[in-house]
Amino acid sequence: MSIDRNYHREGYDYWNNTVCCSKEAGGEPLSAEYFARMEEYKYSQEPEIQAFAQFSRYHGKKVLEAGVGAGTDFLQWIRCGAEAYGVDLTEAAVEQTTRRLKLYGLAPAELRQADCEALPYPDDIFDLAYSWGVIHHTPDTEKALAELVRVVRPGGEIKIMVYNRHSLVSFYRWWQMAFKKGRPWMTLSEVLAEHMENKGTRAFTAGEVETMFSRHPVKIKRIEKFLTCYDRKVPMSGLWSRITGANNIGWFMGIRAVKIK
Numbered sequence: 001m002s003i004d005r006n007y008h009r010e011g012y013d014y015w016n017n018t019v020c021c022s023k024e025a026g027g028e029p030l031s032a033e034y035f036a037r038m039e040e041y042k043y044s045q046e047p048e049i050q051a052f053a054q055f056s057r058y059h060g061k062k063v064l065e066a067g068v069g070a071g072t073d074f075l076q077w078i079r080c081g082a083e084a085y086g087v088d089l090t091e092a093a094v095e096q097t098t099r100r101l102k103l104y105g106l107a108p109a110e111l112r113q114a115d116c117e118a119l120p121y122p123d124d125i126f127d128l129a130y131s132w133g134v135i136h137h138t139p140d141t142e143k144a145l146a147e148l149v150r151v152v153r154p155g156g157e158i159k160i161m162v163y164n165r166h167s168l169v170s171f172y173r174w175w176q177m178a179f180k181k182g183r184p185w186m187t188l189s190e191v192l193a194e195h196m197e198n199k200g201t202r203a204f205t206a207g208e209v210e211t212m213f214s215r216h217p218v219k220i221k222r223i224e225k226f227l228t229c230y231d232r233k234v235p236m237s238g239l240w241s242r243i244t245g246a247n248n249i250g251w252f253m254g255i256r257a258v259k260i261k
Helices: 009-017 032-045 048-053 072-079 091-103 141-151 168-179 188-195 206-214 237-244
Strands: 062-066 083-088 110-113 126-132 152-163 218-226 252-259
Touching (some): 032 048, 032 091, 048 252, 062 141, 083 091, 141 152, 168 188, 206 252
Parallel strands (some): 062 126
């Protein structure tokens, strides 16, 4: 499909040049060793993915992953027997994921370049729409959410992760990029949009997530915040997590919802 690169300029350029976990993998690029190290790195840094995604529960189910990146999660859907469809905005992600699947002799139902704000699928066809750490990078997060909801059948599930604005990572980034630089008037949202991965990156509160989901035919089953390795790099993170209640200030916020009609 045709991608509007001007609309997605900041996100497209950043992620086409920085496929998720590719810098940390090591080894010869696109080799079996490279992908094995990438998988080990990702799940050592983000172990909460396994319990959140529950890959093995979707054997025989029709699953869409929006934003496959280098294909680490996408690989798990196929290994666990899901009918897996994957999309990503960038050529680099689709190329890396395609190469990776071929190395293991695996084939998806479909893998293609596409915009998560305009998914190339009809209504009501997937059992699960999954997106881990993606739609907060797109220009219109709610439009992306609406598309994920649209393509899921009634009774099907939506599982997404977005960044938590009221987190240790957010406040520490504000301290680094606003307060210490003599710009204490900058908001958390402004700092994250300018200094967190691609330009325009967003983070949300749980209340904002609830409001956003309330505008769509879904029921939230659970919102959970994960205290990740990224939070633990913040000075005195252990103290702050005890004061505020462990995961309440985690950087990742996972939302599980079901489509009701």
